[in-house]
Amino acid sequence: MKTSLFSFTLLLTLQYSLAQPPAQSPAPSGPTNITGILEKAGQFNTFLRLLKSTQEVDQINTQLNNSNQGVTLFAPPDNAFATLKSGTLNFLTDQQKVELVQFHVLPSFISIAQFQTVSNPLRTQAGNANNGQFPLNVTTSGTQVNVTTGVVDTTVANIIYTDGNLAIYQVNKVLLPLEIFGDPAPANAPKPQKGSSTRSSADSPSDDSSDDTSSATGLIKQAASFVVLAAIGIFYL
Template identity: 45%
Template sequence: MRLSLNKTQTFNQIENQLNSSSEGMTIFAPTDNAFNNLKAGALNGLSQQQQVQLLQYHMLSKFYSLSNLCWLVTPSFTQASGHEGVWGLNFTGQSNQVNVSTGLVEVQINNPLRQDFPLAVYPIDKVLLPEELFGVNRTIASPPPPATSSGKSNSSETAAAEPSPGKNSAGGRNVALGSIVGLGLVCMGIIS
């Protein structure tokens, strides 16, 4: 599976937002290691719409400096929010030490890759997994594990979205969302 900014039209959305809005944009860009640390196959079952939502979940439709992120009302609406509800991120911290949480994942936001209006890009060491896609009642849930003779399911199986220290599947390693850091560089060329 490959999440592509062009295939999902997300690049066009970012470009339009930067060119037509006075609000700017903030992007959280998972590193390649963030994707490698996902459980194998965690992203393979996403539909095209869910791929778009995952990409949009890493974006805020306003420019925020690192020090301003901890002052946001949480949950803060992401680009994935819409008629299906609020897909929010929670921010905690102070000054230049800020954490972002989805309810499933929490990660520290470190030094910005870019923090010049209208675009802020922050590399992060984990993929932000929205509960709407990866929580207990996720829409892409696989069939439940077979019941044992005692009627209990195998508790050693975990949700596909749980991070693990192992490598992701070959298809998952090619996920282009990790390249969103490169997108920040491309966007700098667009707005410069």
């Protein structure tokens, strides 16, 4: 009897096990996609259009999935672009638009805490930071991160995303690089052409002086004529 009960219990256990679906393994996580992250965050439509039109979004995603250095992205929201002077983006060349987007990208992962110890100027994808063309500097005050470009000053307003490989920070203003939006250098004074006079009008004799000299010469000639005529008259007398 006990053997029959045991056999019946074993049979039920086997039937239950076979009826259950096999356990599903966890789905592998897909590659990091900053487009999806910004779309989910909302209010970054203008920046997304720039990322796509310049194809920089593809470059960033490629670096994220093929490098262990990571990426840090400063993302201005739509209202930051709305404060720019009307037509600012339309007046940029295609190359300048690429540089503008690259200026918002750091080719390494930097956490909020690491901003306290980074060396300025930060290296961006736009490059040439040490030459003063695309300088990007940060300072910290407690937990606040201040960002300056030489044209605008702003702060990190929010952490949109971070995973140890990608960090996306919202900034209150569009980061305008000095190379594109800085004041142009003053033009140098033109050099005098070879052989041309460098004297100013103050150094040159005036027309009045020339007139005075001519008048004095005329008076002397008239006086000489009178003297000659007087001598002739005396001779005939």
